[in-house]
Amino acid sequence: MNYIIMGLPGAGKGTQAKKIVEGFGLVHLSTGDMFRQAKKSDEVISKLLASGQLVPDDIVIDMIKNRLAKGNLKNGFLLDGFPRTVKQAEELDLMLKVENMKIAAVFFVDVCFDEAIKRIVGRRVCTCGASYHVDFIPPKIEGKCDICGKDLIQRDDDKEDVVKNRLEVYEKQTRPLIDYYKKTKLFVNIDGSKNEKEIFNQISRLMIVNKITVKNTGCLLCYFA
Numbered sequence: 001m002n003y004i005i006m007g008l009p010g011a012g013k014g015t016q017a018k019k020i021v022e023g024f025g026l027v028h029l030s031t032g033d034m035f036r037q038a039k040k041s042d043e044v045i046s047k048l049l050a051s052g053q054l055v056p057d058d059i060v061i062d063m064i065k066n067r068l069a070k071g072n073l074k075n076g077f078l079l080d081g082f083p084r085t086v087k088q089a090e091e092l093d094l095m096l097k098v099e100n101m102k103i104a105a106v107f108f109v110d111v112c113f114d115e116a117i118k119r120i121v122g123r124r125v126c127t128c129g130a131s132y133h134v135d136f137i138p139p140k141i142e143g144k145c146d147i148c149g150k151d152l153i154q155r156d157d158d159k160e161d162v163v164k165n166r167l168e169v170y171e172k173q174t175r176p177l178i179d180y181y182k183k184t185k186l187f188v189n190i191d192g193s194k195n196e197k198e199i200f201n202q203i204s205r206l207m208i209v210n211k212i213t214v215k216n217t218g219c220l221l222c223y224f225a
């Protein structure tokens, strides 16, 4: 079974994606990872990312197309970071048709703006790679890394005005995409206000039901209707 995961920045999508691919043995098709990989060898992508611009539709679509054609996805995959626009979603539908594949569900991890802002603005990181949150994962000593003792920093990307801007951009781009998937009945709204474990339970429950009993219909909502 193949799935798509979407969510506002701060919704906890990254954490959930990791748990899902580990728990269900899926291949993680993450455009974020693909960009980081390509950055090392591809000058165009490297320049785009360095200047903070979005990677254009054509390039992202080609990346996914190549990956799907490469195969080795028999156990299913989780798309993460793609599609991001309606155009990308339409292209994905065409690619899947060519490869004779289907998407079983689109999980949208839903949080309100205020919650998303709180989660991102509270993030602190250390140069050693450790990460914290002032409310949810506080370090033992305020402002200091538990592992190496260095001062924790707030990434520029995580500052409040930048976050608000990121959320608005995402909302503008993604709202039409949500409507697109609602029409296909693949869309599943996941309550992202819950904690990590509860969110994962919501998603995995649906996936287990899907795998065992609705193998051929490919649609969770039809099953629950």
Ligand SMILES: [Zn+2]
Pocket (backbone or CB within 6 Å): 126, 127, 128, 129, 130, 145, 146, 147, 148, 149, 150
């Ligand atoms: Zn550290």
